[in-house]
Amino acid sequence: MTILIKNISLLYGKDLMFIDHGFININNQGIILDVGSIDKYPRIDENKATQVFDGEGLLVIPGLINAHTHIADSIGKDISIDFKFEEQIHPVYGIKRKILTYSDQAHIKYFIRNSAISMIKKGIITFVDFREGGVHGVQLLLDSLTGLPIKSVILGRIEYYFDLKEIQMFGRQKDNKFYNPSIPSRILSSIHDLLKLSDGLGLSGANENTDSALIQYRSTIEKFQEQYLRKRKIIAIHAAESKKTLDFSNKYTKKTEVERIITFLKPHILVHMTHASLNDLMLTSKNKIGIVLCPRSNGILGNGIPDVMSMLKLGCKIAIGTDNIMVNSPDLLRELDYLWKVFKSSSPRYSTTVKLKELLKMITVNPGELFRLNSGSIDKGKFADLLFIDKFHLDLQPIHNVYSSIIHRLSYDAIKSVMINGRFVNDITF
Numbered sequence: 001m002t003i004l005i006k007n008i009s010l011l012y013g014k015d016l017m018f019i020d021h022g023f024i025n026i027n028n029q030g031i032i033l034d035v036g037s038i039d040k041y042p043r044i045d046e047n048k049a050t051q052v053f054d055g056e057g058l059l060v061i062p063g064l065i066n067a068h069t070h071i072a073d074s075i076g077k078d079i080s081i082d083f084k085f086e087e088q089i090h091p092v093y094g095i096k097r098k099i100l101t102y103s104d105q106a107h108i109k110y111f112i113r114n115s116a117i118s119m120i121k122k123g124i125i126t127f128v129d130f131r132e133g134g135v136h137g138v139q140l141l142l143d144s145l146t147g148l149p150i151k152s153v154i155l156g157r158i159e160y161y162f163d164l165k166e167i168q169m170f171g172r173q174k175d176n177k178f179y180n181p182s183i184p185s186r187i188l189s190s191i192h193d194l195l196k197l198s199d200g201l202g203l204s205g206a207n208e209n210t211d212s213a214l215i216q217y218r219s220t221i222e223k224f225q226e227q228y229l230r231k232r233k234i235i236a237i238h239a240a241e242s243k244k245t246l247d248f249s250n251k252y253t254k255k256t257e258v259e260r261i262i263t264f265l266k267p268h269i270l271v272h273m274t275h276a277s278l279n280d281l282m283l284t285s286k287n288k289i290g291i292v293l294c295p296r297s298n299g300i301l302g303n304g305i306p307d308v309m310s311m312l313k314l315g316c317k318i319a320i321g322t323d324n325i326m327v328n329s330p331d332l333l334r335e336l337d338y339l340w341k342v343f344k345s346s347s348p349r350y351s352t353t354v355k356l357k358e359l360l361k362m363i364t365v366n367p368g369e370l371f372r373l374n375s376g377s378i379d380k381g382k383f384a385d386l387l388f389i390d391k392f393h394l395d396l397q398p399i400h401n402v403y404s405s406i407i408h409r410l411s412y413d414a415i416k417s418v419m420i421n422g423r424f425v426n427d428i429t430f
Contacts, residue, residue, distance in 0.1 A: 001051055002027050003422060008055035009391065013379050014365050016357055018402050024060065026384040030422025035378055057392055058416065061406065062377050063125030063385035064332045065367040067292045068271050068321025071129050072100060072108050074115040076326040100132060105140060112144035119150060119330045122412055125385040125420050126151040128371060130202035134158050134190060138197045149425045153371050155202030155236055156194040160187045162208055182212040188220060195224045200234030206257040207248050214264035234371065236269035237261055240276040242303045256280055262287055269370060274298050274306045285314040290370035295339040297323035305342050319367035332363045336407045356403035388417040
């Protein structure tokens, strides 16, 4: 049975073009068959085989895509709010590592599920997660999401990090040899099992790895793809998140994190880039590497705001994530509201050079393209992942600028329905 939704306003295509009076036609596989202005309405036979919805008073926008989370950390919400940056999230000695290691797995699963439900209610239809804990950690996340309609991109990680002293020795002479230790083969072999379950690798950062280790990660994922003929596996990594991590890299490796990562790992996605230099951004753009920003998380952790203007001028494709749920809520609209206001307060020039539409693309169109999802825009052939918004809600009416209204004024009780793969999920018992 096809679904016809008519008499709606919508944001159409990759450019999020506003159509005041439009329609969407969806097939029984949840794929958009046709969409456009009502004056191009194809005169679909509204017979018994078609379910027709009159969407008068509704604005339909693409479902939101959260491009970076650590969803399992939601078990430790605000427990470390007064700690220093690395005391909170360092992969070896940070409090989050202790929480994930010693918490009951059933409790972690419960809070993962809660956070996934929270995201659905906030209009998020897909989230991209950096999942610690190797194969077990990825399986735990998959099990936690059983029965929920939300989509996920899971980037796993083996729990192997080089000792701080090893990194400090990195690049120096030791026993008349260049010191550049590798990941042991017994550890490296476990990546194959990880990649069978996950969508790729989500690595902690360059400072926990030698050049050899970064090369090994890239080589291993390439060999896996050749062996199993699977679709592309994603490599993503945190980069230039804080001034401290940047200074450490410069001091002990004589390169920035981004330089080392691009040279040896060749990833698809760089996360944070809060302290990336102009040269770092030029390298990123030249190599067509996507950037995922986490504005509110960086603000909470005291790491500042990335140079978004330079990223845009260099043609970098930017997506937005909410990052670690231990320190930040999974709320993409608040991310955009925060980022736009930081622009405005930091420099008046931002208000004329960063368009609100471009910000909205960072949580819809851009992550859809960066992670090769058949989602993120309302167009023919895309999955019908949609949000239905009440245009006459008290917080929105009257809407004079649709992009501003969504970013600054949309409250979640104004989202009347959420559709994932052509299915309304509001009535699902979570």
